[in-house]
Amino acid sequence: GAGVSQSxxxxxxxxxxxVELRCDPISGHTALYWYRQxxxxxxxxxxxxxxxxxxxxxxxxxxxxxAERTGGSVSTLTIQRTQQEDSxxxxxxxxxxxxxxxxGELFFGEGSRLTVL
Amino acid sequence: AQSVAQPEDQVNVAxxxxxxxxxxxxxxxxxxxxxYVQYPNRGLxxxxxxxxxxxxxxxxxxxxxxxxxxxxxxxxxKPSALVSDSALYFCAVRDLVNDMRFxxxxxxxxxx
Numbered sequence: 628g629a630g631v632s633q634s635x636x637x638x639x640x641x642x643x644x645x646v647e648l649r650c651d652p653i654s655g656h657t658a659l660y661w662y663r664q665x666x667x668x669x670x671x672x673x674x675x676x677x678x679x680x681x682x683x684x685x686x687x688x689x690x691x692x693x694a695e696r697t698g699g700s701v702s703t704l705t706i707q708r709t710q711q712e713d714s715x716x717x718x719x720x721x722x723x724x725x726x727x728x729x730x731g732e733l734f735f736g737e738g739s740r741l742t743v744l
Numbered sequence: 745a746q747s748v749a750q751p752e753d754q755v756n757v758a759x760x761x762x763x764x765x766x767x768x769x770x771x772x773x774x775x776x777x778x779x780y781v782q783y784p785n786r787g788l789x790x791x792x793x794x795x796x797x798x799x800x801x802x803x804x805x806x807x808x809x810x811x812x813x814x815x816x817x818x819x820x821x822k823p824s825a826l827v828s829d830s831a832l833y834f835c836a837v838r839d840l841v842n843d844m845r846f847x848x849x850x851x852x853x854x855x856x
Binding site (some may be wrong): 675 | 778780786805846847848849
């Protein structure tokens with residue numbers, strides 16, 4: 628597709644269940660980011676993938692959160708044993724890099740809204 | 745690590761008046777600075793960026809921003825605000841190789 632695609636757009640789950648959120652970045656974009664946005668608030672960095680390098684996981688809030696990126700394209704963010712405080716919009720973004728210079732702007736998906744009951 | 749501060753949670757202006765949304769940054773090395781806008785229930789959209797060159801950069805929808813190295817600032821401006829500019833605005837920074845970090849956001853309200 629032309630833009631970053633995220634699914635599902637909305638997910639309601641019960642406390643303690645596992646959820647998977649998917650991000651399909653723009654074709655050719657080597658950098659992929661996950662952010663979390665609580666209601667009307669700022670963006671909390673979660674994880675960053677750049678090409679074949681080891682991901683920067685420094686923003687993941689707990690070991691219940693994990694993410695992978697297969698084949699340098701699609702990424703899945705997994706939240707295990709969900710808690711009510713995990714409720715938020717999870718935003719994925721991708722960008723184009725040139726060599727070592729990472730000057731490209733991010734292109735965001737519409738987000739996945741997670742509600743944990 | 746790189747960081748961004750947006751000192752104002754809320755900015756209110758009257759339609760037709762100039763607007764400024766403030767941003768200051770901290771980064772080791774040369775900064776790459778960005779502004780994004782978020783309309784209700786939507787993802788973020790890129791407005792403009794500073795990488796190098798002219799300190800005044802122009803972007804989408806008539807917005808511009810001025811890079812000031814001595815004050816480590818990158819304030820967003822528009823000469824004449826529109827009601828349709830009302831949204832949440834985010835400043836962001838990265839350095840050469842690290843990830844992009846965002847400010848807390850500033851809610852702009854333009855009143856008719």
